[in-house]
Amino acid sequence: MNAHARRTGGMAALVFLVALCLRPAITSVGPVLGDLGADTGLGEGALGILTALPLLAFAAVSPLVHRMAARFGDDRAVLVALVALVAATVVRSYAGDAGLWIGTFAIGAAIAVGNVLTPVLVRRDYPERVSLATGFYTAFLTLAASAGSALSVPLAHLVDWRFSLVVWAGLALLVALAWLPRIAGPAVHSPALEPVPVPHHPSIWRWGTAWLATAYMGLQSTTFYVLATWLPTIETSWGTPAATAGLHLSVFLLLGVVGGLLIPRLLRDGRDQSAGMLVATAPLAIGTAGMLVWPDALPLWLVLLGLAQGASLVAALTMLSLRARSHGEAAKLSGMAQSLGYLLAAAGPFAAGFLAEHTGSWTPTLVLLVVITTSQTVVGVVLGRGGRR
Known part of the structure; x- marks a missing residue:
């Protein structure tokens, strides 16, 4: 059995298990922020910075993943990321105050590698069933994110918030062990990450559509991470029990699976996807x-x-593909959008916490979200019409 056949068999499906590891370490934090803050003495502003660290890591590391994959091979790079995720998750919970910050950033760095490489592996290992495989990948990603938020408070009540966050290191460790057979043999590099000449646009940074796609990705990510981080806290400030608020976040995330599966029908290839983006x-x-x-x-x-956050994520990823005019251009556009988009998104949780801490109310945060989502809608419609060449 050659390397390609081996990776399109049972071991190819392991990429969906990797997807299970890419969100719980982040989404499990929001429901226990109150306990975390009370134990560490961090206020809303500091907690906002803490929750923004993984996004800053996404922005910093995403452009470097190509080099890592070129050196180690795609499968080996994923294994390194999984092992790093295990270590960082343990450090975050049990290495003191410094470990909390260092581990949180390292978690984001490890996940960034998975964010970039796992969709590439899906396209590489399922070339004839890309849409179906991508749907499964997104579903696994979202279900794991939901589980992280739903189980966080019960696990914290069982032991403490540190335990509720560290348990996800066990999942990453199991997946890393299952992944080991995939690195047997020569390293496999994805063609999607190889340098490919880009026609017409030697510099992606001078392309108006690229900036629109980046803005949409950033605004979409900002909305998601502000809600994923602070929605339970906002609800508890309204009198909702913490466990119920965590369950609500889980439902919010699960609905994203439905929205993500429904919206592709409105985003089919063509000249105008503005209706679908709306x-x-x-x-x-x-x-x-x-x-x-x-x-x-x-x-x-x-x-x-919930429905819209899943749909808008699929819309963001779809636009990166539809608006690119070559494989190489798509890779460049994706790198730009993820790096700058997550950098923009990193400001969201911090700004939300800062506003709440200095005003004593979550109303300014909600006003900010209305502005962000309205801007996202406008950018999405323009991008759906074809953007700016």
Whole structure:
């Protein structure tokens, strides 16, 4: 059996297990931020910085993944990332105050490698079933994110918040062990990461559409991570029990699977996807505005926000593919959008915590979210029309 056949058999499916490791270490933090802050003495502003660290790591590390993959091979790079994720998760919980910060950043760095390489592996190992495999990958990613938020508070009640965060190191360790057979034989490099000449646009930074795609990715990520980080805290400030707020976050994340599976029908290849971009994104603006003006209808807003956050993520990734005119251009566009997009998103949790700490209310944060989601909707529609050449 040659290397390609081996990776399109049972071992190819292991990439979906890697997807299980790419979100729980982050989404498990939001529901226990109150306990974490009380134990460490960190206020909302500092907690906002802490939760932004993984996103800063995404922005810093994503452009460097190509070099790592070129040196080690794609499969070996993923294994290194999984092992690093195990170590960083343990350091975050049990290496003191410094370890909390260092481990959090290292978790983001390890996950960044997975963020970049696992979709590439899906395309490489399932060349005839890319859409179906990508759907499975996204579903595993979202389900794991939901599990991280849903189990966080119960595990914290069982032991403490440190334990509720460190348990995900066990999952990463198991996946790393299962991944070992994939590194047997010569290193396999993905063609998607090899340098390919880009026609017409030697510099992606001078392309208007690239900036629109980057802005959409950044705004989408900002909305998601602000809600994933602070939604439980906002709810508890309204009197919702912590366990219920964590469950609500889990539902919010699970609904993303549904939204992500439905929206591709409206984003088929063609000249104009503006209607699909509007359907994917406008509910975010409606939902955040609804939380601001009618918080008693929170279940309704959670449904809208949950469906839309999954749909808008798929929309962001789809636009990176549809707007690129070559394989090499797609790789360059993806690198730019992920790096700058996550850098923008990193400011979101910090700004939300800062506003709440200095105003004593979550209303300014919700106003900020309305502005962000409205801007995202406008950018999405323009990008859907073809952007700017």
